[in-house]
Amino acid sequence: MRLGEVAARLGNRPVQGDADFTVTGVASLEDGGPDALGFVRSARHASALASSKIGAVIAPPEVEVGGRPAIRSPSPSLDFARAVALLAPPPHPAPGVHESARIAEDVVLGEGAAVGAGAVVGAGSAVGDRSVLHPNVTLYADVRVGADCVIHAGVVLREGSVLGDRVVIQPGAVIGGDGFGFEIDEQGHWEKVPQIGNVVVEDDVEIGAGTTVDRARLGSTRIGRGVKLDNLVQIGHGCQVGADSVIVAQSGIAGGTVLGERVIMMCQSGVAGATGPARIGDGTFIAARAGVYRDLEPGSRVWGFPALPERRWHRAVAVFAKLPELLRRVRALERQGAESPRRPPR
């Protein structure tokens, strides 16, 4: 594709240099050859660019690009992502149902939908236009998948799950498994509490490989519009995850947790209210490995376990590393006190 055409499709970005320069693919500055398009995030990456063989770049207006043809952009990273989608579009299976897939008679399949080998779709389910079920996916009964969704191999959507449009689910994720609910019976054993709710996943959500989203006991577990869940994340029954929130790998939220909008949970973090489900305010940032067990105000930034305000935690851990020295100083003060003249206790 001509660089000028790429620039046009990125919203008429200006091209510096030869707009007829043809790029055949995309690459990093490290790997890219003379036919590839790369990008420069900021002037900090200028040295990588200097030693790069790449043919053309998307770069901020002010950054020197060594004479290469360049698309100038105020947001090169976002524009590069879009250029990748143009120049290296993801493979899309041909529409239709593979002969080895097993689709219940009453299933409604949208136009252009594709169902892969070994996929199973239960009674009463529906799959929207252009959506893809990759091989060996299982949909139980009464599942709704919207339009333009991509459900990767091995994913399981249990009964009653509802997905909006443009939802992407990576391989091996499980939506709608039973919530973890048990009551002690008369003999002191755990008795299962039926989990008869479901999971609702709104538009534009992405769910990572191996991630598990449990169905609600009653009502719905809800993953809000635009939420991104990374791999191996656990969402307990009845949770509500607000729009545009992000939960990074191996994090989890306990049953009933309410996350606001635009919350960010970094990797290996967790929220589990100590005395009941926790409510996490909009825009909260929960650092990697932080553990939260109480409500948080909107805009909070917390670290550590138990989670503390960001600055307080950083200061506390700085002292933590020097605790042995602090102990020695206290001992020195005690020795010094013992040697000092003292008034007798009153």
Place this chain on the structure above:
Amino acid sequence: MRLGEVAARLGNRPVQGDADFTVTGVASLEDGGPDALGFVRSARHASALASSKIGAVIAPPEVEVGGRPAIRSPSPSLDFARAVALLAPPPHPAPGVHESARIAEDVVLGEGAAVGAGAVVGAGSAVGDRSVLHPNVTLYADVRVGADCVIHAGVVLREGSVLGDRVVIQPGAVIGGDGFGFEIDEQGHWEKVPQIGNVVVEDDVEIGAGTTVDRARLGSTRIGRGVKLDNLVQIGHGCQVGADSVIVAQSGIAGGTVLGERVIMMCQSGVAGATGPARIGDGTFIAARAGVYRDLEPGSRVWGFPALPERRWHRAVAVFAKLPELLRRVRALERQGAESPRRPPR
């Protein structure tokens, strides 16, 4: 179903008000309409009840229910769980083997067992009466599944796995994967130690979505009667989990760990003995995100990493948050000491 019939089937609970009142389903107080049955855990939930549209409730004897017909129960939560099973029984696939399932010739299938589309059952395996294998389940050779089990889609039971009766396994769990055992060889590389043991899962166990239970190197990894494992839990090779223990999401126990009975491990916790497999006494409580690396006495309650007794940990973290202030106070004492008259060191 008539409220009186529900009450009778819950063990002849007393009905207050109209025993002929008909409930058509179950719901939470928030969502329930005039035909639904809900429950009130205690007087603390009275305000939710006041604003609820729900038709009837299960409630403790002393709690005011606003004139609704009510089943009076000393354990409303447990009775409600049982009412859900009566009024909204889980879907149960029709018995029989789907034509796309692949069952080895010598497999023994119990009466009323159901095997879903794409399921595979290896040679020498047996599935008990009324047990369900959902679609795309894989049983390797020589697997035993007891009666009344539910094995959800995508679950893998590797060779030699043994399940008791009434075992429920959520989608995507893996039972009997190789334990993680390697020895350094003569060239300094890791050489696999064959894992020829198996996994034994006793009666009434539930295993969560994406959870992994490794086979033993020799002998058996054992999940005791009534144990409940949540999602994304890791059980290392050769572990023994005592009856009625509960392990909440994203927790793990290292190879060889011995958990007693009625142990509770909250979410994202772990046990891994520092110098050999750890033994955790009966009735121990391990808090969320706690990390245990030594043996624990029965009835222990521990928090944090490294895990400390509950009270000690809570007190220590309270000071942790104020470490910068403590450091300032020590500095102030040091300044004060420097300014005080002192005897020369001897």
Place this chain on the structure above:
Amino acid sequence: MRLGEVAARLGNRPVQGDADFTVTGVASLEDGGPDALGFVRSARHASALASSKIGAVIAPPEVEVGGRPAIRSPSPSLDFARAVALLAPPPHPAPGVHESARIAEDVVLGEGAAVGAGAVVGAGSAVGDRSVLHPNVTLYADVRVGADCVIHAGVVLREGSVLGDRVVIQPGAVIGGDGFGFEIDEQGHWEKVPQIGNVVVEDDVEIGAGTTVDRARLGSTRIGRGVKLDNLVQIGHGCQVGADSVIVAQSGIAGGTVLGERVIMMCQSGVAGATGPARIGDGTFIAARAGVYRDLEPGSRVWGFPALPERRWHRAVAVFAKLPELLRRVRALERQGAESPRRPPR
């Protein structure tokens, strides 16, 4: 098999006692009967041996074995692992493609390869000699699997994944899921960054059940020769894991992390650079539950979060447990100071 033959195949180890003694299997000292071969790691296990019914053992030269025939070995644990492979070889499916597997027309299958029921192999893929795809495995398009690999049930290898020889993947693992990359768009929503790289897994790697290895945004995520990943491990996009490294269960490394060779990450640990991908030097040891957010020099040994050098961390946590006492001691010093004669501040 005669003990003498076992000894010969372990590299001509000397036999003490009856070399014609026949062993029919392998077992632990606890479980083994008179026909079984066991092993003794060191003199510390002598008491277990004293009460054992086992027929023969592999033991270090100096350890007393109670008159049993014994293979003497300087590395009994490694030799026992090899004896297990001799006496109890793992089941190997018969070569050939199951009639219910779905293999694209142009797939190249090596000699002796086995493809199980319900497995799906996409166009352009190749499976090497003697490699096994267990039931319900999914290979997308253009996947390369080397020779002598074992891919267990339910595993998903997404498009373009490349595996070397002798790679073992436990059930339910996902290789090549999209990396977790999003950019904020003009409306403040997350926009997906296409992940068009792949995953390369070198020779002799083992990957655990439920583990997820993400494809790179551009280029390759690389798992080096001989690496062992345990269950439920997360490898972010673009990571490089050096040869012979080991990552134990439920650990994770963030996108772009570079692990050196022979790194050991114990269970539930994590690496995520704070300001960019972290580089972890060769031979580093990261303790269980440690969280690393900066680069580490080769040979580092770290514990805790944020990770500290081993000795410093152990000393600091020892004081942590006594923080309430330390606080009391500071208070006592303050009271004492208040009661002491003091010079007025200058």
